Amino acid sequence: MKCRKCGEKASVHMRQHKLALCKEHYLEWVPEQTERFIKKYQMFTPAEKILVAVSGGKDSLGLWDILVRLGYQADGLYLGLGIDGRRSPNGEGIGYSRESQHLSEKFAAQHNLKLHVVDIEKEYGQPIPVLAEISHRGHGKPCAVCGLTKRHEMNRIARDLGYAVLATGHNLDDEAAVLFGNTLNWSSEYLLRQGPVLTEADGLARKVKPLCRFYEREMTAYCVARGIEYIYEECPFAEGSKSIYYKELLNQLETTRPGAKLTFYLRFLEARKSGELFIEKDVERAHLHPCEKCGQPTSATGLCSFCRTMEKVNSVSAS
Amino acid sequence: MVKIILRDKEYQVKPGMTLLSALHKSEIVPESVIATRDGEMILEDEILQDGDVIKLIAVISGGKF
Numbered sequence: 107m108k109c110r111k112c113g114e115k116a117s118v119h120m121r122q123h124k125l126a127l128c129k130e131h132y133l134e135w136v137p138e139q140t141e142r143f144i145k146k147y148q149m150f151t152p153a154e155k156i157l158v159a160v161s162g163g164k165d166s167l168g169l170w171d172i173l174v175r176l177g178y179q180a181d182g183l184y185l186g187l188g189i190d191g192r193r194s195p196n197g198e199g200i201g202y203s204r205e206s207q208h209l210s211e212k213f214a215a216q217h218n219l220k221l222h223v224v225d226i227e228k229e230y231g232q233p234i235p236v237l238a239e240i241s242h243r244g245h246g247k248p249c250a251v252c253g254l255t256k257r258h259e260m261n262r263i264a265r266d267l268g269y270a271v272l273a274t275g276h277n278l279d280d281e282a283a284v285l286f287g288n289t290l291n292w293s294s295e296y297l298l299r300q301g302p303v304l305t306e307a308d309g310l311a312r313k314v315k316p317l318c319r320f321y322e323r324e325m326t327a328y329c330v331a332r333g334i335e336y337i338y339e340e341c342p343f344a345e346g347s348k349s350i351y352y353k354e355l356l357n358q359l360e361t362t363r364p365g366a367k368l369t370f371y372l373r374f375l376e377a378r379k380s381g382e383l384f385i386e387k388d389v390e391r392a393h394l395h396p397c398e399k400c401g402q403p404t405s406a407t408g409l410c411s412f413c414r415t416m417e418k419v420n421s422v423s424a425s
Numbered sequence: 426m427v428k429i430i431l432r433d434k435e436y437q438v439k440p441g442m443t444l445l446s447a448l449h450k451s452e453i454v455p456e457s458v459i460a461t462r463d464g465e466m467i468l469e470d471e472i473l474q475d476g477d478v479i480k481l482i483a484v485i486s487g488g489k490f
Contacts, residue, residue: 107468117466126468163486279485326459326484330466340486353485357456 118327121364129331136328137172140316144176147302149314154270156180157311159260160213160221162206164329164336165275167213169317171334173273174217180273184210185259186225187252188233191342203233206337213334224263226255230416231423235343240419248343251415258412261402264311271306276315279322282367283352285374301375309396309403321367322353427473431458431481438473445469447479457484 107116109128116126127135143149150156156173160166160182173180184207190199207223214221227233232240234255238248264272281300288296306312317325329336344350359366377383394403397410404410409417429436429451436451444467448455458481460467473479 107470116468119468129466322486323456323459323484326482327466330459330461330482338482338486344486350485354454354457357454357485360456361454 117331118324120321120324122321122360122368132327133331136320136324137175139319140169140172141176143302143319144314144316147314149273149303149316150178150271150312152178154179155268157222157260157264157267157269157272158182159256159272159274160184160210161275162209162337163275164334165277165280165317165322165325167210167275167334167336168325168328168332169273169275170213170219171217171332172328173316174219180219181269182210182214182219182221183260183263184221184223185256186223186227187255188225188227189235189248189252189341189343191339200339200342202337202339202342205339209335209337222263222267224259226259229259230255230419232419237415237419240422241415242418243415249347252343254412254415258400258402258410261309261311262400265309269311271312271314273314273316275317275325277317277320277322277325278367278371279353279356280349281315281318282356282371283349285371286352286356287348297374298378301378307394307403309394309401318371319368426475427477427479429453429479429481432483440473440475440477442473443469444471444473444479447473453481458482459484 107119107126108114109116109131110125111131112128114128117129118132119126156178158166158170158173158180160170162184170180170182186207187203189203191202210221211223213219230237234252235248237255238244238251241251244250260272285297285300288300302315302318304310304313356367393405396402397404397413398408399413400410402410406414426437427440427447429438429447431453438447438450442450444460445455448458448469455469461480461482462477467479
């Protein structure tokens with residue numbers, strides 16, 4: 107297969123676009139497309155300061171690399187979750203968080219970039235797996251508490267440090283898997299909130315997903331071609347998760363119907379925008395008010411979900 | 426023979442077939458991997474040669490924000 111731009115041997119083939127490119131032209135194409143999506147969805151401007159949520163994985167490091175190459179003012183935020191990946195209480199762990207932090211710091215140092223590191227255990231007394239265990243949220247898995255804590259902390263830090271926008275490395279496979287899950291359940295509220303941009307509101311930083319139209323495979327290819335070192339292992343708690351199962355199902359579909367994932371996501375965005383599928387009621391934002399403790403917006407009365415969880419953790423730890 | 430490596434698993438296929446055929450034969454979903462030979466990415470129409478070692482990189486990973 108030949109590169110469409112130069113005729114040399116191609117390294118990447120994107121069947122959904124009927125496009126094959128050599129390594130050099132692929133490394134040009136990905137940032138060009140990212141810039142196109144940033145402008146199309148009005149994510150941010152070159153004048154705005156961006157905080158990139160960095161996990162040490164291919165998507166977030168790839169995103170940071172692309173934004174900096176495009177000339178944006180992008181700093182990184184790494185949250186130390188304290189996930190070791192120990193298979194049994196006395197077993198040896200894989201040091202998942204330690205390794206992902208190391209790779210994030212290495213990337214920042216190599217490119218002379220600013221990386222904020224926040225350790226959850228230092229901030230809240232316990233690492234994520236222990237917070238989950240104490241709070242009894244998530245049916246024995248820490249993913250619910252992990253997601254809640256990350257959203258809370260990313261928003262807090264973006265606002266505290268004066269960043270205009272928070273960028274995450276969600277790719278199209280992530281978005282399609284979430285969409286698939288929410289469609290299976292017809293979770294209309296979640297469906298209405300899904301998109302490349304979550305606009306800022308009182309107490310909420312703007313959140314953007316510049317990679318939302320790239321397949322996960324394309325981001326892997328970008329990191330391989332660019333030589334970006336990323337954490338290859340999955341989060342040990344992601345094993346057997348629904349989102350990975352949905353991704354695998356969608357990839358089987360994609361193999362027989364190239365472009366199925368892209369069409370699924372893009373047609374959803376079009377339908378959502380046009381109002382063909384849903385009648386948007388702006389009740390969610392209208393009912394938000396500040397949490398009595400941290401001040402971040404919440405739909406619950408009194409304390410937000412995060413602060414309630416932490417109160418429970420503190421009361422159990424004290425007793 | 427051609428050796429195909431994905432994480433801690435190894436597969437063997439006969440030389441002369443395409444990468445796509447080799448993946449199907451090994452029951453690996455092509456969309457879920459990137460294939461490399463000697464560190465360079467190769468595509469599904471590549472004819473595999475005797476002695477080739479193909480390293481597959483799984484594209485699905487967890488733990489992102």
